[in-house]
Amino acid sequence: MKKVTKIAKSQNVENKKEKIRVAAYCRVSTSSDAQLESLEAQKVHYENYINSRDDWQFAGIYYDEGITGTKKDKRPELLRLMDDCKAGKIDFIVTKSISRFSRNTMDCLELVRDLQALHIPLYFEKENINTGSMKSELFLSLLSTLAENESVSISENSKWSIQKRFENGTFKISYPPYGYVWDGEQMVINPEQATVVQKIFAMLLSGKSTQAIADDLNQRSVASKRSGHWTATTIRDMISNEKYVGDCLFQKTYSDSNFVRHNNHGEATQYLVKDHHAAIISREDFTTAQRLIRQRAIEKGIIQGSEKYQNRYAFSGKVICGECGNTFKRRMHGYTGYKYVAWCCSTHLRNKNKCHMLFIRDETLKQAFIIMMNKLRCFHQIILTPYVQSLKTDPANNSVKKIQKLHTLLAHNSEKRETLTKLLSQGIIDSIIYNKETNELLFQADAYQKNIESLKHTVSDSMAIITEAINLLRFVEKAPAVTAFDPMLFEKFVDHILIRSRNEICFILKCGLALTERR
Known part of the structure; x- marks a missing residue:
């Protein structure tokens, strides 16, 4: 042993x-x-x-x-x-x-x-x-x-309380705009900031643009509301703020049932209280300023409620800096007697040390687009035709099959839940097992549904790209040579332009192609 x-x-x-x-x-x-x-x-x-x-x-x-x-x-x-x-x-x-x-x-x-x-x-x-x-x-x-x-109950009670204070004019503005401070009871004028507000209105009425006013304040290092950077949007918002004439418009925004806040364009009742507090700007100057802003908008083709600034020109919001990723702004360059339009990186305009991308002429972009379209027209059989064929064999078809399979699984899932309900009603299983199994099936069904939605987006995006590619191919097959820049043509086929340098302009087309023009 x-x-x-x-x-x-x-x-x-x-x-x-x-x-x-x-x-x-x-x-x-x-x-x-x-x-x-x-x-x-x-x-x-x-x-x-x-x-x-x-x-x-x-x-x-x-x-x-x-x-x-x-x-x-x-x-x-x-x-x-x-x-x-x-x-x-x-x-x-x-x-x-x-x-x-x-x-x-x-x-x-x-x-x-x-x-x-x-x-x-x-x-x-x-x-x-x-x-x-x-x-x-x-x-x-x-x-x-x-x-x-x-x-929800607390929110509704709070809304009701606030609305009653709106109606009787007793609502207190605890966070007043630039030019005012809250003294614990009401809005009172901040003399130093009020002087800046008056200067802003005076500059606008003298003919300066909102961007020029913002640049002037930044150059003089004037502190903003949060000691940040002045922008044209900030100036426009101040110019349209009725509080500077002593009035208060309540409920400019509202929250929906999902607690998401929206600007109020008439969806909810608003309340205007005249002479609510001391004014900084006279009503005459305020009215004139509003009229001037509207006139400039009309001259520049800006429609209220639209995407305003971005849609004024063909390239607005569509020229992207290849160095910092910011958008380019349209500027007038040159000197008296010789002026030309140029596009400049927004970051470079604010701080040249943060982005070194140089400006590019408007005419250069237009000429590059013309050349690119004519190349597509001449070489569509080499570039576009094979591209369209490859898109048609894209795995989007596999996504459709996966969606169909997931719908089948969802149907089976629903049948199982119905079976569980019958078993519970007949007393064959107890509530603990029923709840456990039902929750697992619901969790599984939720996962199936999320996969279906994700695949739908894939299929939708793929089909959209195929459609764009086919439309472009049909156009270049029959179109004559492009001799002048057409904003409608640019809008139809180009998603955006990526500027890698003055000599390298990349057109990102809506069909997914990226075509580079070098000077």
């Missing part, structure tokens, strides 16, 4: 369990002192709570201040928390309640599912729910729905 010697365990070796890395998430919906105190209390509580556990390791506190809980993409700290979870820095998360974590049911469930996929449980203190041991999402879905309904 073999001799076996038993070796006793060492008394000095202890089984050490690896600590769980635990993080906490906190949120307050307003920046009021009381709410910020609440946030500080939450932070202290969770730091002490996590550190008091021997089996837990403190992994940090993530907190969002004065931010709504209805949208996860508006909360940077929550997004950072999710990124750290994906990076493997966190094993467990604790938070005060479902409403603190998310007031949007879909967001809440999506976040929980993402964390479950990473095997990271989430613990809601108030509801005493640990998603790691949760048998069904149904209870969590119900609670998060209640939280969302509470958010």
